[in-house]
Amino acid sequence: MSDNANRGGRGGRGGFRGDRGGDRGGRGGGRGGNRSRGDSQSGRGGGHLRGGYQSRGGDQARGGGPPRGGGGFRGGPSVDMAVRGGNPDNTPPETGGVYLRDKPILAPDASVTNAENTLVQQTKGKIIDGMPGRTGYGTKGRVIVLRTNYFQLQTAFETNNPEAPLYRYDVDITGDVSRPKRRRLLSQIVADARFNGVSVATDGARIIVTTAKIELGSWATGDSMLLADPSATSPDATGTVPAHVQAARARYTIRFKVDYITSYTLSQMISYLRSTSATAIYDARGDLIQLLNIIMCKRPSTIGDVTAVAGNKFYPNQVHPGKKYMALGGGLTALRGYYSSVRPAVGRILLNLNVSTGAFYNNDSIITLISQSGKGSLSLQEAFIRMLKVEVSYKPSKGDAFTKVKTIIGFAPGPDKKALKRKRFGNSKETRFSYTDASTGKVIDTSVFDYFRTHHGITLAQPDRPVLNVGTRADPQYVPQELCKVLPGQRYGRLLSGDQTTNMLAFAARYPNKNAQSIVDEGLRLMGLQHPDINLQALTVQPFGFSVKTEMLTVPGRILPTPQVKYGKATVNVRNGSWNCDKQTFVRAARFANWAALKLDIGNTPAMVESPNPENLRERDMKNAPGTIDELARYLRNYGIIMGTYGGLGSRRLLETTIENRDANDKILIEIFEFQKKKGCNMLFIVLAKVDKWLYARIKVFGDTKYGIHTICAVGSKLQKGKNQGMYMGNLALKFNIKGGGVNHTVPGAMIAPMDEKTMLMGIDVTHPSPGSSAGAPSIACVVASEDHFLCQWPGSIRKQKGKQEMVGEERRDGDMVNGLVEMVIERLRHWQKKHSNALPAKIIVYRDGVSEGQYALVLEKELPSFETAFKQLYGAQQKWPKMAIIVVGKRHHTRFYPTKQEDADYNERAPDRSSWNCIPGTVVDRGITGRTYHEFYLQAHQGLQGTARSAHYVVIKDDLKFTADALEQLTHNLCYLFSRATKAVSVVPPAYYADILAERGRAYLFTTLQEDHGVSEGSLVSGGGDEWDGSVHPDLRNSTWYV
Structure with missing residues (x-):
């Protein structure tokens, strides 16, 4: 766990959070003691790593043949999130390179560039559809040409054919x-x-x-x-x-x-997109794009062995002859498919096609699946298979055998006998029901076991297994497990375990060129747009009046200048978005008056090796526990951190962290924190015996919310590991300094006008309950804000609000309606005031995370008034309010970029095997695929070390500061080098990133409610949870960056 000190990417929040120090797809953390790289766990995303998540690479999917019928879509709401591509486990290792390296590079469409240049003269300074128009296109940086996973639709109107x-x-x-x-x-x-x-x-x-x-x-x-x-x-x-x-x-x-x-008519849409008037209107554009998406998805949605999810993600499933898959363990299989979306752009209509990787249930017998799941208790087994569709094999007393498709509601309830302790679930001999005999009219009471023996001639071989209810709770229908087989292509929508996540990422990780090739070959074929033998589009999209070009678009891009990074002693060398802070001191050192360390054993597992066995440990690993803590303290002092009175290394032992032991373990933790609080400890370093998500969450609940003690956790095996220990200690030092109010490093010239030292940066995010969370589970809303020009400290405010509510705003608290966003904004402004001699910020720039394209207007409608209410309370008259900009940060999009030349790619000639072939850090794109009027751009600030890097998408929805394109792009790029928990640029601007981390901490406070993923509501399963968190943070911590 290491308090996630070594996080290099934004991993899924499910079984694995990922190393989050650097890029979300790269290797982790800061390079403290030496030049060795950090860990290479590499999830991305912002939502939890669930059973479907959007990948960046892909491989073969079956296409070919005419479409079948006109049928509809399958699937449900999407919980997928983008990750990397991958290669199947039965193919040789792939090699990286430039996609279509030996082919001519088509220049970006000059007519589109000209149209953009003309249109921007009309949008500059105007409010269009309630949002600021684009002010211009960026010019800074080295100009390059990139390919992107977009394909142009060509209408009959554009080719001068009848439509x-x-x-x-x-x-x-x-x-x-x-x-x-x-x-x-x-x-x-x-x-x-x-x-x-x-x-x-x-x-x-x-x-x-x-x-x-x-x-x-x-x-x-x-x-x-x-x-x-x-x-x-x-x-x-x-x-x-x-x-x-x-x-x-x-x-x-x-x-x-x-x-x-x-x-x-498509000509109306094309005429609108070609218009150079900022006021051009085509009210039906959204409806027509919806129809084009329906047409585009017709082909894959009607192939029987392709599973459709959310209407626009298509997975060749387990019975498809061209499936690409990998066993994840626990009864799940990873499948590779494709995501499709039709989008309008300047002068043309485009198809965005990306690779999607999802987790699906194995299509085995239900008994085999339950065994594979590894779920020990019947309650967890029931939750795992709930709502699965199964094929039930029947054998009537007369006639031929037949099958029916049924949906599992759960296990049958146990017998209700007053004389015996009630069993929760009933087996086939215990589960009874009544039916009316068709021949006699008599009502017969029977067991499931007897019914199937009498009516179907089936003597059940495993009668002791819980019976399945395939009806409803009110009107149950019972079938034995041994007659049921799971239908293929059923997506798993809950959190993956750590091992499953690791396997998923291993399957999904592919080089960008292989990703691109898969999209053009198998993706287009699956969508019915390309076939080696026939004109497949003549059967799929051409009858509807358009065709799709099968070459990826090229777009202009630029590589922005790399910012400088400065520590206390010197400016360090930045290469490929990374640097080394070894032998540096922090810009401003933290100070801890009293600190202590604790060795926390779990059951028979020790947290640290005190008497090492020479047969199992190399000499350099043989450090006893006190010596290791002394070594940590030496590293902290070398970075300049002032460590005050050391309370020594304590040792406690918890019971095994089972659900049954949670109350007892809570009591031990309370004793620990009460003891440290009485001693005046304000930083407790805890060495854990092993990674345990529940224990980590409880430590944070007690430290952050109950006792006001900073905590940093590390797993003993990592802390005492001789190899790369300096790097690990350096990563811990980054966190010690942030929590203690220090400044790790600065970026000279980071502030670009109109931003100045009177400008506050804010980040806002909301995280929602995962599938399997308790009924009525809340969402977590967060606001973080800078406190000075160093942009290192980001205190935050956090609130619970109604589950699944995306906009931050009113909530019911103690019977009254309270605006949580107003409260949080006021808290952040009051804190700024204390740091600036009672002066409030003159400008505020908000980076809003977690908002989809369809919700931009909602931010202005629902959240902007909360800011204005806060301004009215603190600033008074409107003319005194701060100037404000709101920029939405998108992470879950499906746009990818591919270098067209080796010199524009992340390639190291001296270490080819460590080359990712992604775009170089600082690559920005604001032309070619963006919309007509919005001020938006894509920025890949980080080094994508594995798979295909995903840029962040920034859209300006309010701008009183009048940002130019160059100023906002370079400012955002600079800020990505100011994430204090890493020694590398991050993929998402820090205000949004910190808000996301704080939201994740809120999930830890509500671990049993939000993350346990039992999928059951019985109170017996959530012992030790209770009312886990009241929504507050301890006053001693709330104005620090306690949550990193």
Whole structure:
């Protein structure tokens, strides 16, 4: 755990957080003692590492053949997040390089550049759709050409061919109909004879798009349709339809109405995108892009062995002959697929195509899957398989065997016998139900075991296993486990374990050139846009009036100048976004009046080696525990940190950290902290026996919120490891100095006008409950802010708010509505005031994390008024308010860039095997793929050491400061070198990064509620959690950067 001192990338928050010191895809942490690099754990993302996450590389996916039908989409809400590509475990190692190195480099489209230059003259200084127009394009830095994973759509209008309108219809379904039933209904509707001779596509939920107007007939006023049930039974020998079949048909008969909405022509969209007027309007642009996405996704969504997730991610699943996969362990498999999105840009419509990697359940028998999961308790097993679709094999007393598809609701409840202690789950002999005999009319009470033996001739081989409920809680239907097999292509949407995360990243890590090749080859083929033998587009998209060019676009980019980095003694050499702080002193040293160390054993596992066994440890590793702490103190002093009175090395032993022992372990932790508090300790260094997420979370709860003692945790095996110990100690020193109020390093000239020393930087983020969190679990909202011109200390404010609420604002607290954002902004401004002789900042720049493209306006509508309320309280009249800029930071996008020349790539001739072939740190793109009017840009500030690096996307949604493109791009780049917990540039600007880290700390405070991922609500499973956190931080810490 090491208090994540060595984090080099933003890992998933699930089983693994990743080394977060540097780039989110690189190696970790600062280089304290020597030039050796840090760890190479490499997750990215901002959300939790769940069972699907967007990857940067990919491999083969099956394409070919005509599309099947007009069907809809599968899948549910997306929880995927972008990571790297990877190569299958059965292929030889891949080699890096420049994609299409020996091919001519097509120049970026000059007509687009000219249109951008003309349009920006109209957008400068204007407010367009409530947001500031683009002020210009950047010019600073060395100009380069990059490829990007975008492909141009070419309409019939653009090629001077006749175009046909696209017609939209909406299907209004009566009643509460599940998404799977909606998809089946829409698929049957578009297969109707009314659509003969017409090209048609559907989103499987509501929308149908056609190339001709159809006669609706009875559909216009209301009709019904019986869904085809592939597992339905036939009439018996007498021709009688059984009563239960009649009831099923009634349930599967759905009433609906079809409404014609309107028609669109692609020429209207192209004319709008080509317009050089800032005030040009095409109100239907969003609706038309939606239809184009539906058309684009028709092909992969109708291939039976391809799983669709969220409508635009497609995974060739376990039964697909061209699948790319890797076993993750724990009953899960990683599958590689593709993400697709149609987007408007200046003068043209583009397709963004990226590789997606997700975790899926193994398609084995349910008994095998449960065994593979490694879940020890029945409660965890039930949570793991809940809502899985299984194929149930039946054998009736008469007739042929048949199967049905069912959804697991959970295990059957145990027998309710007053004389015995109630079992939570029942097996096939214990689980009983009643049914009416069709021949006699009698009500018969029976067990599941007896029913299957009598009615299906099946004597269960494993009757002691819990029975599955495949009905509902109110109307259960029971089947034995041994008759069920998991259907392929079912995505796992919860947190991955640490080992699964490691395997996922190993599968996903690919060089950028291989990533690009996969997108162009297998990705386009899967989407129905390319085939070696036939013109596949003639069957897929051309009937709808457009085609897609199959070469990646090239766009202009620039490499910005590298900032200088200065420590107390000297300016250090920065190379590829990294530097070494060995033999340096910090700019401003922290001071700890009283500190102590604690060795925390767990069960029989010691935290530190006190009497090393020469047979197991090399001589350089043979350091006893007190000597190791002395060595740490020496490193801290060498960096200039003033360590006051040392309270010595204590030792305590916890019980094994099982759920049953949590209350007892909490008592031990409370004793530890109460003892240290009485001694006046303000920094406690804790050496842990092993990584344990619950224990780490509890230490932070007690230290941060209950007792006000800074804590830093390290795992003993890492702390005592001779190799690279200097680097590890240096990483710890970075954190000691930040927590103690110090300044690690500075970037001379980091502030670029209009920013100055009277400018406060803020970061805002919100993190939400993960799948499997407790019912009613809250979201965590955070605001961090700078306190001076050093930009090293980032005290923060944190609040709980309603779960899944993205905007920070009003919440109900103690019966009253309270605006949490107003409170947090005031807290940060008051703290600035104390640091600046009662003066408030004259300017505020906010970097807002975690907001999707569709929510930009919501930030201005919901969050900006909270700032204004705070300003009114502290500044008074509006003319005294600070000037303000709000910049949204996007991390979860699917845009990737690829160098076109070796000199523009991260390539080291002396160490080719350590070359990533990514873009060079400082690469910025603000042309070619950006929108018409917004001030936006992509910046890769960090060195992407593995896989395909992902730039951060910045969009200005408010700007009283009138930033030029060059000023904002260089400022943001400079700030990425001021992340104090690392000796390298980070991929996301520090205000947003720190807000994300603080939000993660909030998740630790609510570990049982948010992170445990039991998926169950029984109180017996959350012993030791209770009311984990009241939302506050101890007063002794709240104005420090305690959370790093």
